[in-house]
Structures are given as C-alpha cells and as structure tokens.
Amino acid sequence: MNKKSETSDRSGAWIAVGTAVGAAVFAATKEPVWIAVGVAVGAALGWKKPQHKQDKS
Secondary structure (H helix, E strand, O other): OOHHHHHHHHHHHHHHHHHHHHHHHHHHHOOOHHHHHHHHHHHHHHOOOOOOOOOOO
C-alpha cells in the first residue's frame, strides 16, 4: 500500500468517527449543527501535514 492511499484511508476513518459523534450529539439535542461540528473535528484529526524531504547534497 502506498503512503498516499494509507493517509486517505485514515482521514476517511476520522471523518466517519467525527460524523458518528456529531450524529449522537444531534440525536440528544436536535440541533443539526453538531453533525457539521463532528465532521469538521474528524477532518482536523485526520489531516496530516505533508512531510518534505530535504535534499542534503
């Protein structure tokens, strides 16, 4: 598995977890904004800053 698809799989999983948490809070409060908050938090947790290799010549 290459690094790009591995990172994509992880961020998708975090977005799914955030959506599930947001949906649970929405079910308790009846405020749909919590779904969006959950998606945003999941995306933030799944985001990884690209690593740049420095050329040491």
